[in-house]
Amino acid sequence: MLGLAYFSRVWIIQEIAVAKSYRILWGEITIPGHILYRSTPGWLLAHSALKLPDAILAFKNAAMLLFGNHVVKDWYHLVVRFMDYEATDPPDKIYALIGLADQTGYDIVADYSMPVLEVYRDFAVKMISVTKKLDILQYSTVQDLDAEKVPLWVPDFQKVAKEPIYFSRTQNASKDTKAIVATSYGHDTLSLRGVSVDNVAVIVMPETPSQELWESAKQRFRQVDPSLPDRMLLDLQGWGPTTWILNVFKMVDEHKPVISRQNDGDLITWLLNSVTACSVPTSMLTDFWEYLALAIARFMLMPNKNNEIKLLIKLLRLLAQASPPPLEWESILEEQHRQALRAVLVEIYDNEDEIDSALELIKLLRIRPHRNDNSFNNSVKEDRMFFITEDGYLGIGPKSMRPGDHVCVLYGGHTPFVLRPVRGAGDEEYLFLGESLVNGLMNGEASEDEGAVDKWFHLR
Numbered sequence: 068m069l070g071l072a073y074f075s076r077v078w079i080i081q082e083i084a085v086a087k088s089y090r091i092l093w094g095e096i097t098i099p100g101h102i103l104y105r106s107t108p109g110w111l112l113a114h115s116a117l118k119l120p121d122a123i124l125a126f127k128n129a130a131m132l133l134f135g136n137h138v139v140k141d142w143y144h145l146v147v148r149f150m151d152y153e154a155t156d157p158p159d160k161i162y163a164l165i166g167l168a169d170q171t172g173y174d175i176v177a178d179y180s181m182p183v184l185e186v187y188r189d190f191a192v193k194m195i196s197v198t199k200k201l202d203i204l205q206y207s208t209v210q211d212l213d214a215e216k217v218p219l220w221v222p223d224f225q226k227v228a229k230e231p232i233y234f235s236r237t238q239n240a241s242k243d244t245k246a247i248v249a250t251s252y253g254h255d256t257l258s259l260r261g262v263s264v265d266n267v268a269v270i271v272m273p274e275t276p277s278q279e280l281w282e283s284a285k286q287r288f289r290q291v292d293p294s295l296p297d298r299m300l301l302d303l304q305g306w307g308p309t310t311w312i313l314n315v316f317k318m319v320d321e322h323k324p325v326i327s328r329q330n331d332g333d334l335i336t337w338l339l340n341s342v343t344a345c346s347v348p349t350s351m352l353t354d355f356w357e358y359l360a361l362a363i364a365r366f367m368l369m370p371n372k373n374n375e376i377k378l379l380i381k382l383l384r385l386l387a388q389a390s391p392p393p394l395e396w397e398s399i400l401e402e403q404h405r406q407a408l409r410a411v412l413v414e415i416y417d418n419e420d421e422i423d424s425a426l427e428l429i430k431l432l433r434i435r436p437h438r439n440d441n442s443f444n445n446s447v448k449e450d451r452m453f454f455i456t457e458d459g460y461l462g463i464g465p466k467s468m469r470p471g472d473h474v475c476v477l478y479g480g481h482t483p484f485v486l487r488p489v490r491g492a493g494d495e496e497y498l499f500l501g502e503s504l505v506n507g508l509m510n511g512e513a514s515e516d517e518g519a520v521d522k523w524f525h526l527r
């Protein structure tokens with residue numbers, strides 16, 4: 068029942084919110100609203116049902132409605148919370164919430180004659196002007212510049228896949244500043260003040276196949292081996308998070324001298340903070356051991372993966388310096404496999420000492436006897452671009468970014484933003500690409516820099 072389209076339509080939010088009471092009519096069955104409400108915790112604990120993707124969305128939609136989200140009147144909270152609800156008419160992503168939101172300063176009136184892009188544009192400008200924050204721009208990240216329509220800074224509330232980078236709300240790149248907006252530059256241009264921090268020097272693109280390419284690869288490989296796991300197939304093709312992490316590690320290792328100018332700590336900390344967008348707890352280091360153990364076990368079974376195995380072993384050596392391996396788990400290497408492993412290592416290393424050292428390290432690798440969720444695996448931001456700036460800042464940002472883009476802190480923004488200078492225009496004209504997470508810029512450092520130059524950014 069909860070999987071019906073009715074429970075994922077944006078207008079139902081208002082219907083439930085304004086009703087003093089309600090009943091659900093399901094065939095000949097009538098379910099009082101208070102009974103449905105009290106049963107909600109039971110749905111959320113139904114593990115067998117929650118394994119089904121459609122059931123998860125249905126339960127989420129119903130639970131969000133029934134647990135009083137309409138009590139909150141904040142426009143940002145309402146729009147973001149119900150962003151993945153469907154609307155036949157795209158402007159209803161905004162208009163369907165008018166009766167629930169605090170209209171102070173907004174005064175939004177439904178006008179279906181306006182193009183949908185203008186509806187979203189005007190809403191975003193009003194939100195920034197009223198709240199003096201740039202939170203709404205987290206939903207404007209440009210992943211594929213060729214597929215986007217200008218103005219790029221306008222959130223497209225129809226594309227629910229655009230999730231912002233999760234980060235600690237205790238972090239605030241612009242510190243306690245408020246957004247400064249100019250409204251006289253043109254309707255499609257968002258003019259904000261801020262600080263340009265640095266330029267992007269190098270990037271590492273995540274290798275993510277299109278849906279068509281992925282389905283074609285699965286069909287081709289599973290004709291040979293129907294039991295081939297998705298993770299193995301990704302690794303075979305050089306796709307997915309493990310390949311991206313290894314490429315990021317290689318890039319960070321090559322740029323250690325410049326990175327150390329802006330970053331305290333060790334290479335493992337730099338790497339994990341960047342690819343997970345969070346400060347790494349001890350438990351994640353343990354899970355990173357398991358993640359790498361499983362990765363090296365997979366690569367050992369594949370042809371032509373010597374470079375990846377060598378990188379993994381180098382990464383494991385550095386991890387061992389930062390955190391000891393969890394020796395109480397099960398070894399990935401049984402005695403009868405050691406000779407085969409040694410044969411692989413002979414192809415990678417030139418001398419016996421390196422071979423023996425690598426073999427001893429791999430013998431330490433462990434995995435949990437009972438597989439649980441791996442906190443590192445669940446935290447990897449493989450839908451973002453890794454980058455290093457000219458001065459050694461490192462972080463992740465939109466997949467559309469490239470060397471030469473600017474990393475900027477705009478007043479009122481929780482995160483730094485990546486902007487691209489418009490070729491042939493003035494030095495204040497930029498294409499908006501989206502939010503980023505940058506080590507060393509997440510706690511107001513840019514605004515505290517005495518040498519920082521305050522300027523206008525006219526965003527297209």
